[in-house]
Amino acid sequence: MEVPTPVAHPTFASASAWTDEPLPNSTVVNLELSGCRHRYQVNLARTIVVGNPSPAFQNLSKIAVEALNVGLEAVRPGTTCSQVEGEFRRALARHGIQKESRIGYPTGIAFPPASGERTASIRTGDETVLVPGMVFHMMPGLWLDNVGITITQSFVVSDTGFEPLTATPRELFIK
Numbered sequence: 001m002e003v004p005t006p007v008a009h010p011t012f013a014s015a016s017a018w019t020d021e022p023l024p025n026s027t028v029v030n031l032e033l034s035g036c037r038h039r040y041q042v043n044l045a046r047t048i049v050v051g052n053p054s055p056a057f058q059n060l061s062k063i064a065v066e067a068l069n070v071g072l073e074a075v076r077p078g079t080t081c082s083q084v085e086g087e088f089r090r091a092l093a094r095h096g097i098q099k100e101s102r103i104g105y106p107t108g109i110a111f112p113p114a115s116g117e118r119t120a121s122i123r124t125g126d127e128t129v130l131v132p133g134m135v136f137h138m139m140p141g142l143w144l145d146n147v148g149i150t151i152t153q154s155f156v157v158s159d160t161g162f163e164p165l166t167a168t169p170r171e172l173f174i175k
Helices: 055-073 081-093
Strands: 027-037 040-050 104-106 135-138 153-157 162-164
Touching: 040 153, 055 081, 055 135, 055 153, 055 162, 081 104
Parallel strands: none
Antiparallel strands: 027 040, 104 135, 135 153, 153 162
C-alpha cells in the first residue's frame, strides 16, 4: 500500500503545537474532542484534510473506517475485549497494516473528563467479557511512520451489539 508523505506539519503526531502560520494545502488535522454532561463522558476524533488529500491518504481513510466498522460489528455481549481487537487487527492486516496498541478504553458515567485504563481495554490479551451497559471509546488511531489518521466511535454495548453515542459520520472530512 502506498502511504502518503506528510506536508510541513507533523500530522503523524497525536498532539502538535499551535502556530499562526497558514496551513499549507493538503494539511492533515486530527481533532480529538470530549464532552461531559451529567457525569457522562463521550469522546470523538476525526481527521480533516485542509485542501486536497492524496489518493493514498483517501485510501488509508477508507481502510481505517473499514477496520473500525469491523471492530464495532464484533461488539456483542459475551465477546471479550481481546476478540473485538482481534477482528479489527485482522481487517487492517488484509491491507498490510499493523497496529499493536489498544484500540479502545472505557468511558461513561462517573468517569472524570479524562480517558484512561480503569476497568477494561480493547486490546490483545484483555479477556474482559462485554456486557450490556458497558461504554467505550473505540479510538483506533493509525500513527504510521509518516502520517496519522483517527476516526473513532464512542458506543454502549447493547443487548445485541453496539449502539453509537454520536451521529457524526465515520469518514475523512475534506475542507
